[in-house]
Amino acid sequence: MVQPQPTASEFQRLVTECRRLPPAQGNYLVHDYVENLLLTVLDFQMTGTTVGRAMDYYWRHARIKISDFAALKKLLASCPDTKEGNLQIAQYLWGYNYWNRVELLRRLVTYFEIRGVTTQEQLQEWATKVDFEKDFEGKVKGAGFAIFKWLVMRQGVETIKPDMWIHRFIYDVLGYSVSDAIAVESLEKAARETGIKVYELDWRIWEYQRSRNK
Structure with missing residues (x-):
């Protein structure tokens, strides 16, 4: 209770x-924009070991091509927003079949693109000013209070x-x-x-x- x-x-x-x-x-600090977005959709209700392996796969296999917002957006656009399309992206990014996390990633990318938050510097500035209830709550389906807090904490928010x-x-x-x-x-x-x-x-x-x- x-x-x-x-x-x-x-x-x-x-x-x-x-x-x-x-x-x-x-x-907790993370200074890479794409890594911050990937961690936001991966690092909840998942073991630390699994998250670590997924991010290690990204850095070893996908990072060379998917290193900024434009490349990430292009990757998402290359496959349809279906289970099969998102499965392909999940396997490419993480070596895992977490297609539903790609669904969330698409929504997060759209949220930040609309707000012009497409670089690490802009993400850090956004994190210092954003209000959960006014600016984030209900705007990214599947991303609630704890996920929001984890994201802004990685930008150094107290x-x-x-x-x-x-x-x-x-x-x-x-x-x-x-x-x-x-x-x-x-x-x-x-x-x-x-x-x-x-x-x-x-x-x-x-x-x-x-x-x-x-």
């Missing part, structure tokens, strides 16, 4: 557990992505689940109180939770 916002004492317990987390060994690792951490500390919005709000506030960068706190939680589940 999803509970309302934590009480003051529960929040302090959350802060205490955040302080105990080991420093992050990595970071926020939390409410994925399963975040929710497990909060549940372990508080003993109950909270909504995505409360998860983000609570951990952003906890980060400020601990002096940890918000996206680094997210990364610390991810590394900690992953280490516990090995």
Whole structure:
């Protein structure tokens, strides 16, 4: 059952557990435009190992030709927007049959083209100004709050992505689940109180939770 916002004492317990987390060994920042779009459609409800293998395939086999917005758009236009056409693109990009992720990629590409966000520099600028409810919610079918947060975090925006690792951490500390919005709000506030960068706190939680589940 999803509970309302934590009480003051529960929040302090959350802060205490955040302080105990080991420093992050990595970071989320991604400085390549096409990689950011591919990660946006791949890196949810999928294991990190699978995402890593798919992106490694892209860098080894497809990156030489698909390295910017124009090339990605041309690739998408080369096959029909059908299961069979999207399957061909998925195999070319990732070496996997994730045709439904290509459907999402098409919608994401259209969204950014309409807004003139077709380079990494433009993507970073967009991420610093975009408002989820006003500018993104409902505009890319299949891309919700957590996917949005993950995308802007990779551009250096100080926020939390409410994925399963975040929710497990909060549940372990508080003993109950909270909504995505409360998860983000609570951990952003906890980060400020601990002096940890918000996206680094997210990364610390991810590394900690992953280490516990090995």
